[in-house]
Amino acid sequence: MLNTGTGEIACFAGRLPFYSFTGAYSLTYVQGTTVHMQIEYLANGLSSASPATIQYTYTDGSGTYSSGPLAFDQGNPAEDPPHGQWGNLNDGMAGGYFMPRASSGSDLTIKWENITFENEDVVGAHTSSWGRLKALYR
Numbered sequence: 001m002l003n004t005g006t007g008e009i010a011c012f013a014g015r016l017p018f019y020s021f022t023g024a025y026s027l028t029y030v031q032g033t034t035v036h037m038q039i040e041y042l043a044n045g046l047s048s049a050s051p052a053t054i055q056y057t058y059t060d061g062s063g064t065y066s067s068g069p070l071a072f073d074q075g076n077p078a079e080d081p082p083h084g085q086w087g088n089l090n091d092g093m094a095g096g097y098f099m100p101r102a103s104s105g106s107d108l109t110i111k112w113e114n115i116t117f118e119n120e121d122v123v124g125a126h127t128s129s130w131g132r133l134k135a136l137y138r
Contacts, residue, residue, distance in 0.1 A: 002029040002035065003029065004029065004031040006028075007022065007028030007029050007030065008020065008022045008028070008029070009021040009022050009027050009028065009029050009058060010022065010023075011037075011039070011056040011067070014088075015072065015075055015087075015088050015089055016054060016088075017054060017070040017071070017072060017073075019056050019067040019070060021056075021058050021065055021067075024065075024067070025065050027058070027060070027062075027065065033060060033061070034060075035058065035059060035060045036057075036058070036059040036060075036114075037056070037057070037058055037059075038056070038057040038058075038059075039054060039055070039056055039057075040054065040055045040057070041053075041054050041088065042054075042069070043084070043087055044087075045086075046084025046085070046086050046087045047084070047085075047086050048074065048086060050086075051071045051072045051073070051086035051087065052071070052072045052084070052086060052087030052088060053069035053070060053071050053072070054067075054069070054070050054072070055067055055068060055069050055070065056070075072086055072087050072088070073086075074086060075087070075089045076089065096112070098110040
């Protein structure tokens with residue numbers, strides 16, 4: 001969220017962990033500034049021992065700022081299966097919206113550019129010992 005009224009920069013919605021770049025870094029958004037926002041979701045084990053994480057990244061002219069990985073808490077057990085209780089709980093997508101104040105008397109425009117989605121497929125982990133790994137390189 002880029003709030004042009006208060007300048008707050010925050011990420012949140014549904015099951016996503018809340019994070020405020022304004023609270024963490026004292027950053028504020030100035031209307032008309034071009035910024036880059038990124039979300040990285042890792043499902044991990046979708047369990048209490050290995051919950052999904054999300055990381056928000058914000059870049060403007062002053063630099064790049066990160067939330068670091070934020071772990072999901074336990075969701076509603078009635079929503080599992082198929083997505084696990086310790087993650088997004090559904091196949092939701094990241095997105096944004098424009099919420100104008102029609103009574104402002106100003107031109108109401110927004111420009112979305114360079115929106116991409118990358119599916120970084122999960123690579124399976126295999127149990128192995130150090131001896132077995134070392135043998136691969138002998």
